[in-house]
Amino acid sequence: MRPRCEPCTRAFWALRQRNRSTGIDVGVWKVSHGAVVTSGMEIVRKNIGIVAIAALAAGIGVPFSTAQDAPPSPSTNILDRLNDMTAGGKSAWTPEQLTVMERLRDAALKDPYALNELRHLSDNIGPRLSGSPQAGQAVAYVAAEMRALGAEVTLEKAKVPHWVRGTETAEVVAWPGQTPGTTQKVVLTALGGSVATPAEGLTAEVVVVDDWKQLSALPPDAVKGKILLFNRKFDKELAAQGGGSEAYGGAVAYRGAGPIAGAAVGAVAVLVRSVGGADYRLPHTGLTEYDEGVPKIPAAAVTAEDADMLKNLTSQGPVKLRLTLTPQTLPDAESFNVIADWKGSEHPEQVVIVSGHLDSWDLGTGAIDDGAGVAVSMQVIHLLHELGIHPKRTVRFVAWMSEEEGSEGAAAYMADHKDEVANHIGAIESDLGADHPTGIYYSGKPALGKWLGPVAQVLDAIGAETMVNAPETGEDIGGLTEEGVPSFAPVQDNRFYFNYHHTAADTFDKVDPKHLNENAAVMAVLAYAVADSAEAAPR
Ligand SMILES: [Zn+2]
Numbered sequence: 001m002r003p004r005c006e007p008c009t010r011a012f013w014a015l016r017q018r019n020r021s022t023g024i025d026v027g028v029w030k031v032s033h034g035a036v037v038t039s040g041m042e043i044v045r046k047n048i049g050i051v052a053i054a055a056l057a058a059g060i061g062v063p064f065s066t067a068q069d070a071p072p073s074p075s076t077n078i079l080d081r082l083n084d085m086t087a088g089g090k091s092a093w094t095p096e097q098l099t100v101m102e103r104l105r106d107a108a109l110k111d112p113y114a115l116n117e118l119r120h121l122s123d124n125i126g127p128r129l130s131g132s133p134q135a136g137q138a139v140a141y142v143a144a145e146m147r148a149l150g151a152e153v154t155l156e157k158a159k160v161p162h163w164v165r166g167t168e169t170a171e172v173v174a175w176p177g178q179t180p181g182t183t184q185k186v187v188l189t190a191l192g193g194s195v196a197t198p199a200e201g202l203t204a205e206v207v208v209v210d211d212w213k214q215l216s217a218l219p220p221d222a223v224k225g226k227i228l229l230f231n232r233k234f235d236k237e238l239a240a241q242g243g244g245s246e247a248y249g250g251a252v253a254y255r256g257a258g259p260i261a262g263a264a265v266g267a268v269a270v271l272v273r274s275v276g277g278a279d280y281r282l283p284h285t286g287l288t289e290y291d292e293g294v295p296k297i298p299a300a301a302v303t304a305e306d307a308d309m310l311k312n313l314t315s316q317g318p319v320k321l322r323l324t325l326t327p328q329t330l331p332d333a334e335s336f337n338v339i340a341d342w343k344g345s346e347h348p349e350q351v352v353i354v355s356g357h358l359d360s361w362d363l364g365t366g367a368i369d370d371g372a373g374v375a376v377s378m379q380v381i382h383l384l385h386e387l388g389i390h391p392k393r394t395v396r397f398v399a400w401m402s403e404e405e406g407s408e409g410a411a412a413y414m415a416d417h418k419d420e421v422a423n424h425i426g427a428i429e430s431d432l433g434a435d436h437p438t439g440i441y442y443s444g445k446p447a448l449g450k451w452l453g454p455v456a457q458v459l460d461a462i463g464a465e466t467m468v469n470a471p472e473t474g475e476d477i478g479g480l481t482e483e484g485v486p487s488f489a490p491v492q493d494n495r496f497y498f499n500y501h502h503t504a505a506d507t508f509d510k511v512d513p514k515h516l517n518e519n520a521a522v523m524a525v526l527a528y529a530v531a532d533s534a535e536a537a538p539r
Contacts, residue, residue, distance in 0.1 A: 091454045092533040100532075101458040101525045104383055108521035109462070113382045115513050117145065118375035118434075121358075122367040122508040129362040130402040131162030131333035138358050139336050142399050145378060146340030149385040151397065155336040158412035160402035162333040163193055165362055166326030168300060172310075173203060176317035183322075186310070187281050188271065188300040189363060190325045191255060191288035192405060195296045197269065201324035202227075202298075204268050208311045211254075215261065224266035227321055230254040231273045231307045234498065239277050244494030245432070248501075251275045255301065256289050263294035269323055270299045273307035276498040281305045284502045285361050287405055298325045337409045338399040342384050344531065346392040351420075352531040353396045353427040354380045354523055357403035357476055364506030368497065372434035372511055372519070374399050379520040380527045391531035393425055400476040403431070410476040421480065426530035426537050427487045429474025430523060433501070434516045435493035439466030440526060443473045444486035447538040455529045462518045466491060486530070486537040490522045 091098070108114075121128075121138060128135040139155065147153045170186040207222060208229045209215045215223075215230075232254045235247040252275045262270035274284035281303045290296045300323070302310070313319045338358065344350060356373020360366020381397050384390070401409035417424075439456070442448045449467045456465040472478055473489040481487040493515075500506045530537050 092451055092535060093454055093529065097529075097532055098454060098458060100389060101455065101528055103387060104389070104524040104528055105458055105461065105521045107383050107387060108379060108524050109517045111379065111383065111386070111517070111520075112513075114375040114379035114516055114520045115511075117378050118367060118371050118511060118516065119508055121371040121374065122365040126365050127362040128358060128360045128366055129163070130160040130359045130405045130408075131330065131335065132164075132362070135335060135359050135401065139338055139399070139401070142338045142358065142374065142378065143340070146338065146381060146397060149340075149381050151340035151342050151381050151385075154339045154341075156339055156412065156416060158335055158337060158401050158409040159332045160335045160359075160408045161193065161405040162330040163405065164328045164330060165190055166196065166328060168325050168327075169201075170300070170302075170321055170323045172313070172319060173322050174318065174320035175313045176319075184309075186302055186306045186321065187283055188302040188306065189283035189285045190327045191259075191272070191299040191301055192285055192361065193288055193290070193329065194259075194299045194325060194327050195290075196326045196328070197298045197324055199324075199326060201322045202268060203320060203322040206271075206310055206314055206319045206321050207267075208307075208314045212261065215265065218265075221266065223262070226267055227269045227271060227323060228258075228262040228265070228267040229271040229273070229302070229307065229310055230258045231311050233273065234275060234277050234304070236277050239498060240495055242493070242495055244277075244496075244498045247277070248275060248498050252286070255286055259288050259297055259299040260291045260294055262299075263290075263297045267297060269297050271307075271310075271323075272299070272301050274301045274303050274503075276501055276503065278304070278499050278503050278505065282503040282505055283363075285363055286502045298323065300325055335401045335409070337401050337413055338397075340381055340397040342381050342390075342395040342397070344393040344395075345390040348394050350393040350423050350425050350536070351396040352391075352393055352425050352527055353398050353429075353477060353480070354527040355398040355400060355427070355429045355474070355476060356431060357401070357409070357429075358399040359402050359404055359409075361404055361502050361506070363502070363504040364500070365508065366506060367508045368433040368506050368510050369501050370403070370431045372516060373430035376430055376434070376516065376520040376523045377428075380524045383520075383524050384528075389528065391528055393531040395527050395531050398476070400429075403475055407475055407478075410479060413476075414479040421483045421485065424480055424483075424485045427474075427477040427480045427485050428489065428523060428526055428530075429477045429487075430490050430492075430519060431474055431476070432489070432492045432494055433497040434511045434519050435495075435497065436515045437462070437464040437490040437492050437519050437522045439464050439468055439491040440522065441468050441470040441473050441489045441491050442486065443470050443481050443488070444484070445538045448486055451538055452529075455525060458525050459522060462521055464490070464518065464522050484539055486539050488526055488530075490519050492519070
């Protein structure tokens, strides 16, 4: 199974569209697999030769277009038509079931469980990097919490990367206008998976390019032996209009594929301008990727402010940087997805997944990415327990492991459950923070949108009534989506998400309790709806 993107599969989709439509071939980046970077982490490996990076180079700024659901089917009866417009036609749920959804919604808005769980994951356990002791502690903690609610808990093994951050420093040591005897600090952070520099650091001239195109226009050997900085800007205006995921998707390709492209042209290290909209000189980490065909070179993200400074100085003359990164890649570690089943009353073998990813990057405490997704998913089981609700099908909570470093948990799940895909009736993942939800992304048959009509009505009370067709919904449930399982995610306000995401500022205080509870309401109502409908969701 190929890994998909985090946190925004929408961004991945946009990139993939570009790749298909542009197909620009630069020719210098001879890589055996194309490496397409999607977002928080994901690299898609496909045998698409050298085209991938180059193709990505071109279509920056292709907006993701969401298709609202298909229009209601025509009907001659005015009442039917009114019903079509307001409730999506014949409901898959009885009035009693809709009342249960309202109870779940209202309970989620008041209940502090999700907030308390998120606070514990963020403040007490802290960052949960794959393979780390904290990730292990989080597995044990969440499993115990789910057991306490009476869910059937299983820990399912997954081998995960174990990368450990080390020292990360840089300073400009020579530049035009330098005061003799001084250096200038550059704020940066190693990219996940990066190899180390020599312990004493490496010193080299800096070459700055804004994008792939500028790199391909350089003379041969222009980058050889140098540090290459990709200065691709995050589009803050786009993010401010609600296009955070698209802005992210436009920039993140450089973080993922930058080291491959840099190594291919002889760079000794690659820097990228931080992906995301963070101010206050905050660097943004995330997974990067290497390729067998080229040397592995150290890779780090500089802050937007430092990228601007380096661009300015290099435009004036030669600039030399000393870079020290000492991360380590340890042997893969054994870890787990936490699975907690709230058994179905009629079809226990049929499951509806409700999920988030438990691992996080290490600079912050993984509150918005993705402690929030885990906490609102835990809340679904908690509310079913509290309200004594037993849907027909099993509601399966999953806390995925290692989403940030390659989605090894999701891959292990697909391998372990490959014979049970038909019994997966639906899958939900929340992995775009915890800001106000405006509706539900759904992926699968267009008929799903109409089917969700009554659910939208229940969620209208919290402003989450918009049903949006999306090609993908969540990184960890992407394998199920590909297999035709209807999948879903909350549509969240993402204007601010990428200001904190993957930075030291991803901390508990960034979560508004009201918005978190709204997300929990969306998850609970949707999970119940999919798990209890008389007929399974269209697929
Ligand atoms: Zn995430």
